[in-house]
Amino acid sequence: MEGERLARAALTRVVEPGDERAGAWLRRVGAVELLRALRTGYGAAERLPGMTAVRLEGYRLRAAAADPARDLAAVAALGGRLVCPGDREWPSQLDDLGDARPVALWVRGRPDLRLWALRSVAVVGARACTPYGAHMAATLGAGLAERGWVVVSGAAFGVDGAAHRGVLAVGGATAAVLACGVDVPYPRGHAELIGRVAQQGLVVAELPPGDHPTRARFVLRNRVIAALTRGTVVVEAEYRSGSLVTARQAQRLGRFVMGVPGPATSGLSAGVHELLRGEGVLVTEASEVAELIGEIGDLAPARRGPVLPRDRLDPIAAKVLDALPYHGLTSPRDLARGAGTSADETLGRLYELHSLGFVEREGDGWRLTRPSPRDGAVRRGGS
Template sequence: MTPGGLDAGPGTRAPEVLHEGRGVSTPGVRERSREEEWARPAMGDRERLARAALTRVLEPGDERGGRWLREVGATELIRRITARDGTAEQLRGMTTKRLAGYRLRAEAVDPERDLASVAAVGGRFVCPGDHEWPSQLDDLGDSRPTGLWVRGRPDLRLWALRSVAVVGARACTPYGAHMAASLGAGLAELGWVVVSGAAFGVDGAAHRGALSAGGATMAVLACGVDVAYPRGHAELIGRVAEQGLVIGELPPADHPTRSRFILRNRVIAALTRGTVVVEAEYRSGSLVTARSAQRLGRFIMGVPGPATSGLSAGVHELLRGEGVLVTDAAEVAELVGEIGDLAPARRGPVLARDLLDAASARVLDALPSHGSVSGRDIARTAGTSADEALGRLYELHSLGFVERAGEGWQLTPRPTRNGGPRRGGP
């Protein structure tokens, strides 16, 4: 393999190879330009190498670059960028300034080195068209990733088929961390893959929740998959890579920037069936993820918080729009899952009074909270005959709701938590 990243084609003489960028050349041998290296006949996966190279040239979400990729292909695009034959200027939207920036980045491209680096940490490079490529990312159109650097053993496409994103504030409250961890564990127990961004706060809690349940989780990074960012989550990211998947658009050793965090969110939104937001202010990257998911036709959900909490203000705004309120993993699964994935019915505790028929309930309600009353007064208040009231009173007596008090009836006293009497039966 040449330093330019492609195999030498048949008939290419070995002495003509330049060890470009490494300060080594062979005396008396003509040096090849970088564009010539890309243009040579291939004996391998040229498109994969070209896409790997382009992850260092194009920024994530570069729609112009995505359009050029679609129109001319990766190999031809990197050739035009590095060539000096004027073909790059023929690309729609290519300006002299933009081309100069691309060429400056292309000077440091070495896809073979990047592929070796990711392989050294147990990773690989997945391209559109690969069996492992999640086709739902194609919904991003020209802003879809050029390729994904993946670290971990599981199959990315299969895991993404049944995945949910849980995102939220970095500076979350204990309530937010609890809810994120609970959702992560609950979704994992229901067989869902929990996807988040490995950041502090809600992201980390969601990953830990899934891991604690022995479940599946994926971390989508805004840097190289061999970079532990934030550094405080180095151990967590390592655990995710061992038990799940760590993925990203940027090549090995590349660093995160503010814009890359925002652009990373579109991958989280497109990769999953739905996005749950746990605590987010009005200006929040988590809301960017939710809005991206909404544009892509995915489910968007929010966990409510205190109305007075600024950290929940963005979530509440989301819920006033298209967002669906959820409080646990079962409700999330009911929304994003298949037919039959129903959350259990929610209601308060069933009291003994709730099981009474309507007539008996009216008779019971006719008794005062203190003191006794005659059967005729009870019948008058309940709107029934004296005989029917008497029959209902004896039924209520057998059930422990009422008792005789001389010639009248009264509610059976019940002990309260502090030991004192309380009226009203069981």
């Protein structure tokens, strides 16, 4: 097993994340034999379908420079480790990626990755987000953490960073999946944030220590976020957005996909709205996310407008109140005609409405209670 671990550590430096051809080779011959073939070239063309001389040369250059023992020592010095398929800590949901499954994962932080992934949700979105987007991401992150969910994101500027900070602010659980080595603070402006995530949660990467991100690696990192979690929430995203790549990957994997709506005029919400027109589910707060991806009983509270005093009236009293004109006095007989009730019934309801403060009596006439300047509307109940 130690040889397998060393081989997988080396392959994370040789094989690019998401390389399905290399994943198929790995499944076919195993990590030790694949590394040997890539280093020596012996039998590579025969045993590795699709291997060409040009491709083999590229792999051999990387394999010759790989030093897995050094990488394992480097991550151990950070308090980290390498988690491989077959390990107790390996999240089995990553196997849903098939041959695009990570060769292994480099992990910083004390919590168990597999256990955390079982109850995790991704919150992703625009880097150049609006204050609204940052607020929603932080609020969702904090609310999910308080409900016992692990919030996973990519530690980028904008929505990602806001989601992580929201979790950290309430002492919750959060994990950052990077497109570089776990020892590389990227973006540099988030060095402190990534350090806090490593202390309080987990920092995860496919790439070995010291490796730097590229545009393609950001896109491929998103498949890990999608597969690792039970659902993905997108907060602000343009039509062309890495966050939508995560959401679409989550859809393909059968995960829940959610979106937070924004102004119809905002280009930063256009991608989210397009997602919501398809299979995405609209959410506005953490309880709605938990209801969708959680267990039986994780229900969001029922929402309704405020209960007005008018709502508590019985139907006949409400009809009498509706029959009163906005201005001036009226008699009980005229009110009875307008409300469609008897004069005695109307008079009884008028006294009831008077005790509740809806109407006033003046001589033999009745009228609506005059609103005070602070009321801003008649007491009839408004719309």
